[in-house]
Amino acid sequence: MIQETRTHTCRGCGSPNIVKNGTNRSGSPQYHCKECGVYRVLKPKQAYSETERQRVLRACLQRCSLRGVERIFDMARQTVTQWIKAHVQHAPDFRETLLPAAPDDVLELDEIWSFVRKKEDPRWVWTALYRRTRQIVAFAIGDRSKATYLRLWKSIPEEYKHCHTFSDFWAASKQVFPAETHGCVGKETGETAHRERWNNTLRQRDLMSIMRELPSGFFFSTT
Template sequence: MEDFLKLLNRRPCCPYCQGQQTVKNGSTHNKKQKFKCKQCGKQFVEHSTKKKISQETKNLIDKLLLEKISLAGIARSVGVSPTWLQNYVNNKYAQTPRKLKVSEKAQGKLIIECDELWSFVRKKDNQQWVWLAIDRKTREIVGVYIGDRSRNSAQKLWESLPPVYRQCAVCYTDFWVSYEKVIASKRHKPVGKESGKTSHIERFNNTLRQRVSRLVRRTLSFSKTLENHIGAIWYFIHHYNECRAG
């Protein structure tokens, strides 16, 4: 009888830190006993059948997020649950820096091309414009802002540029009125598409739509939250600049 009581009151070791100071902590939706480790604070279920995702699988997911594949498609392809994948993506995008790493440039003749790309979150009435600036010579993205299509957003794009560009660069844009209110007239060159002076940024816009599924004009992969919409765009742009630097 004493042995039975000991078995009944036994507490399993923590699978994360191997600590033995564990306590009962409620139950799961299917009535399995949950435990909590007093040492590391993590919760767990003894003899859990939950599948652990390997680092190799996570690395593959990181690469697939850079391609025009929906989250549902990624979940099916790599064999993970949609819920786990959504949580993983939420964390990854939340941790993605909102500031560019741009190679150092000396003061001199710098040329950038600026443009804005239409997108939306959840419904097409909720428009989100992606403002971008590209260095014509290095093809690096040197400025990013995501917001509306107002003068304030044009100002935010300008402020996102490294100081050397704000001081020296000649800026080619389309004729959208917000640009002329922000960029000094002596360095602002508004041109039409037929001039070819903004062809590099327009080509990048096309690349962005081809690689980020939530930016495709007609798609079921559109963003449901603004945070993930912004995170996905920043995630790809960081990857793009790293490839240019390499």
């Protein structure tokens, strides 16, 4: 049997006069140098490369959950969260991503229902989808009142407010959106088909990912 003994030295001054000093929050061994007095990690982990960071961010953009990323790439969720926050800070402003509105552009309006903790506390998420790019350009969260619909109207970018809009037959839409450009239609017309499909995607995939990240005691409806 061959055994190899390795002697560690201080990463600051190079002195071998160091002693163990427990572990840090990540479980990595630490040491204390009696020569220069520093407290450091004995064998610090190597920094992730930019290639690895981009691979993780691409996985997140494909709606992989944080726990899924943790298992696949063998890294802490806290690290992934920090990378996501830094990435978002450099993302372009929402209005910079919008195309100039054209005279024949259409916004599809619809809502999706959920609840917080219990069904007696319902919430409706109202959104406006820009048909040409399938981009959500405005939203409002609340009840089914005129006040919530008014918040949706106010959140629509100014140059998009002249677009034709389609929604279901909910009365509040007629009270808020201009009659000359707004139409109330049924699902059979196909005028809100893209918006209905977005709802289905949210129910079947995105909400399930959200649910996996929530602590116990939080409840969502996918209806």
